[in-house]
Amino acid sequence: MNQPAAPSxxxxxxxxxxxxxxxxxxxxxxxxxLRGRVQYQHDYKQFVMLADSQALTDNMDDIDKVHRNVVEVxxxxxxxxxxxxxxxxxxxxxxxxxxxxxxYYLNLVTVARLERNPTVKxxxxxxxFERDIPAGFLTYPASQAADITAFKAQVVPVGExxxxxxxxxxxxxxxxxxxxxxxxxxxxxxxxxxxGRLPGTDxxxxxxKSLGNTINLGASADEIRAAVKKVYTxxxxxxxxxxxHLEGNVAFIYLDAFDNDKASLAEMKAHYQRGGLGDSIVKKxxxxxxxxxxxxxxxxxxxxxxxxxxxxxVLKEGTMRAREVAARTTDEVKSALGLNYF
Amino acid sequence: MNQPAAPSxxxxxxxxxxxxxxxxxxxxxxxxxLRGRVQYQHDYKQFVMLADSQALTDNMDDIDKVHRNVVEVxxxxxxxxxxxxxxxxxxxxxxxxxxxxxxYYLNLVTVARLERNPTVKxxxxxxxFERDIPAGFLTYPASQAADITAFKAQVVPVGExxxxxxxxxxxxxxxxxxxxxxxxxxxxxxxxxxxGRLPGTDxxxxxxKSLGNTINLGASADEIRAAVKKVYTxxxxxxxxxxxHLEGNVAFIYLDAFDNDKASLAEMKAHYQRGGLGDSIVKKxxxxxxxxxxxxxxxxxxxxxxxxxxxxxVLKEGTMRAREVAARTTDEVKSALGLNYF
Numbered sequence: 234m235n236q237p238a239a240p241s242x243x244x245x246x247x248x249x250x251x252x253x254x255x256x257x258x259x260x261x262x263x264x265x266x267l268r269g270r271v272q273y274q275h276d277y278k279q280f281v282m283l284a285d286s287q288a289l290t291d292n293m294d295d296i297d298k299v300h301r302n303v304v305e306v307x308x309x310x311x312x313x314x315x316x317x318x319x320x321x322x323x324x325x326x327x328x329x330x331x332x333x334x335x336x337y338y339l340n341l342v343t344v345a346r347l348e349r350n351p352t353v354k355x356x357x358x359x360x361x362f363e364r365d366i367p368a369g370f371l372t373y374p375a376s377q378a379a380d381i382t383a384f385k386a387q388v389v390p391v392g393e394x395x396x397x398x399x400x401x402x403x404x405x406x407x408x409x410x411x412x413x414x415x416x417x418x419x420x421x422x423x424x425x426x427x428x429g430r431l432p433g434t435d436x437x438x439x440x441x442k443s444l445g446n447t448i449n450l451g452a453s454a455d456e457i458r459a460a461v462k463k464v465y466t467x468x469x470x471x472x473x474x475x476x477x478h479l480e481g482n483v484a485f486i487y488l489d490a491f492d493n494d495k496a497s498l499a500e501m502k503a504h505y506q507r508g509g510l511g512d513s514i515v516k517k518x519x520x521x522x523x524x525x526x527x528x529x530x531x532x533x534x535x536x537x538x539x540x541x542x543x544x545x546x547v548l549k550e551g552t553m554r555a556r557e558v559a560a561r562t563t564d565e566v567k568s569a570l571g572l573n574y575f
Numbered sequence: 576m577n578q579p580a581a582p583s584x585x586x587x588x589x590x591x592x593x594x595x596x597x598x599x600x601x602x603x604x605x606x607x608x609l610r611g612r613v614q615y616q617h618d619y620k621q622f623v624m625l626a627d628s629q630a631l632t633d634n635m636d637d638i639d640k641v642h643r644n645v646v647e648v649x650x651x652x653x654x655x656x657x658x659x660x661x662x663x664x665x666x667x668x669x670x671x672x673x674x675x676x677x678x679y680y681l682n683l684v685t686v687a688r689l690e691r692n693p694t695v696k697x698x699x700x701x702x703x704f705e706r707d708i709p710a711g712f713l714t715y716p717a718s719q720a721a722d723i724t725a726f727k728a729q730v731v732p733v734g735e736x737x738x739x740x741x742x743x744x745x746x747x748x749x750x751x752x753x754x755x756x757x758x759x760x761x762x763x764x765x766x767x768x769x770x771g772r773l774p775g776t777d778x779x780x781x782x783x784k785s786l787g788n789t790i791n792l793g794a795s796a797d798e799i800r801a802a803v804k805k806v807y808t809x810x811x812x813x814x815x816x817x818x819x820h821l822e823g824n825v826a827f828i829y830l831d832a833f834d835n836d837k838a839s840l841a842e843m844k845a846h847y848q849r850g851g852l853g854d855s856i857v858k859k860x861x862x863x864x865x866x867x868x869x870x871x872x873x874x875x876x877x878x879x880x881x882x883x884x885x886x887x888x889v890l891k892e893g894t895m896r897a898r899e900v901a902a903r904t905t906d907e908v909k910s911a912l913g914l915n916y917f
Contacts, residue, residue, distance in 0.1 A: 296912050368713075
């Protein structure tokens with residue numbers, strides 16, 4: 234694991250993460266980021282952003298989805314144990330300073346550089362934009378740089394594929410500090426989680442709402458059971474007595490991710506590989522593990538969903554705290570640019 | 576002249592103009608825009624923007640120039656008679672809502688559309704950017720749309736070459752209103768001034784600081800005299816008795832623009848064309864006309880320059896007034912986008 238520098242006792246290391254609120258979060262998010270955040274909040278000064286503005290870059294025609302999911306994702310955060318007393322949870326669009334910083338950073342990056350950004354290139358293909366790329370989509374690395382630098386984040390947990398975005402941010406940071414001869418902005422490090430992306434229940438590389446291969450954090454016991462039943466295993470493992478394979482076997486990949494009894498799991502794997510262990514036994518174990526993991530999350534989520542006022546209060550307070558920090562940075566940036574008059 | 580619609584008595588027509596504060600204003604600005612503004616302020620609700628953020632799009636390496644010229648241009652405004660009691664003069668960068676609107680409008684315009692914008696294309700060539708176009712420069716039509724729509728401007732005085740920018744704004748307006756099914760943003764009309772661009776003193780098509788062919792509004796009597804002496808006339812008019820030509824003759828173009836005694840000017844033109852009238856006589860008249868025009872402007876400018884506190888107070892109050900209007904529009908836009916939570 235690409236460990237961030239140990240936080241100093243005087244000023245804790247700042248970590249920024251977030252999600253595009255376009256749907257409820259699922260096990261993939263839990264493994265890829267949420268579980269980490271619950272840990273990080275003890276050691277770092279953690280900001281978690283509900284990136285509603287960024288979600289709009291390709292959802293201008295479905296704004297209700299974005300608005301609705303801000304609350305859904307906040308419920309997921311609180312349900313998994315992100316503690317608003319330790320972590321600042323905020324809504325991107327409610328911090329105008331992030332748009333202001335984006336505006337100025339756009340002058341520090343060329344069109345050609347944005348077009349070369351591998352993450353942007355990949356996303357353009359993925360979303361089928363071709364020539365009709367919204368300008369806000371091409372320029373979102375500048376927006377991401379604004380989000381990161383506004384909080385002077387030193388650590389940003391990202392997937393492997395997002396590393397070019399971090400490089401882009403650091404280029405802007407260096408160019409700004411060099412041009413204005415002040416150490417105002419702070420470079421950040423990508424923190425790539427040890428466990429890579431969780432595959433979908435169907436065995437596809439990515440768990441994704443649009444592929445219908447997710448298990449949501451708020452899934453009911455029945456939904457979990459049904460999803461586990463359909464989990465992709467070893468298509469060559471036709472008879473119980475046949476040797477089974479672990480590679481690409483989603484049941485075992487999930488067990489690796491969520492089953493804490495590693496010794497017993499190792500035994501089960503060996504048995505499966507030898508032959509004589511049916512998929513139904515493996516899935517029964519997986520079901521038990523996931524039910525145990527998700528039951529308390531679901532219960533907290535349901536409890537919190539009854540008190541939307543509390544959730545909104547958490548978001549409001551977090552956003553106010555975050556805005557103070559972002560406003561301070563924006564003042565420094567604008568002063569460096571000579572944009573202070575009164 | 577492309578007259579704007581007569582203002583209604585209930586809510587006056589809103590007009591927005593402005594300048595990039597990259598140098599003191601000159602006679603070209605006076606003819607092309609300032610003179611009009613002094614008139615418009617009686618009939619319209621006029622906003623005049625010191626576009627410092629926009630000036631940064633290609634001056635990130637010379638921010639002092641921009642900062643300094645905000646005050647210089649404000650002095651020019653007040654000296655020519657733009658009245659802060661009638662006109663709202665404001666500084667673009669001090670209204671974060673303009674950056675916010677830009678941010679959202681970037682999602683309503685494609686990269687291909689920006690690249691096709693004739694004004695942007697021309698400016699890219701003019702400034703020698705080629706492949707190293709700052710993203711903020713490519714996207715400045717979205718920023719201009721933000722400036723115009725924030726104040727719900729209905730009329731925008733622009734040169735012929737800026738008409739595509741107005742079209743771009745109106746495309747964004749229509750797309751926004753149609754997508755969110757509300758008449759929030761207002762389409763605007765370009766107001767192209769009757770008298771086109773004033774040529775430089777050297778006869779070049781454009782009066783421009785970088786070409787050294789300007790007469791600044793704050794020019795001293797000596798500077799005016801020296802500039803008039805060098806004004807380009809008719810290179811074929813070598814002897815007094817020769818017939819002179821008026822086409823491209825800057826002395827006469829300036830007299831057309833500034834000499835109010837049209838009858839006597841017509842006589843002088845006829846005499847010049849017949850032959851027997853030396854350039855020095857024409858220039859003497861031009862000098863007298865310009866001295867008379869600029870003496871009171873210079874005097875007011877010098878007076879105001881002694882009280883920078885007053886100028887800053889004018890800008891502060893104007894910016895506060897403008898910000899209230901822009902904030903109202905931004906609230907409407909963000910509500911339409913579902914970006915209201917608290």
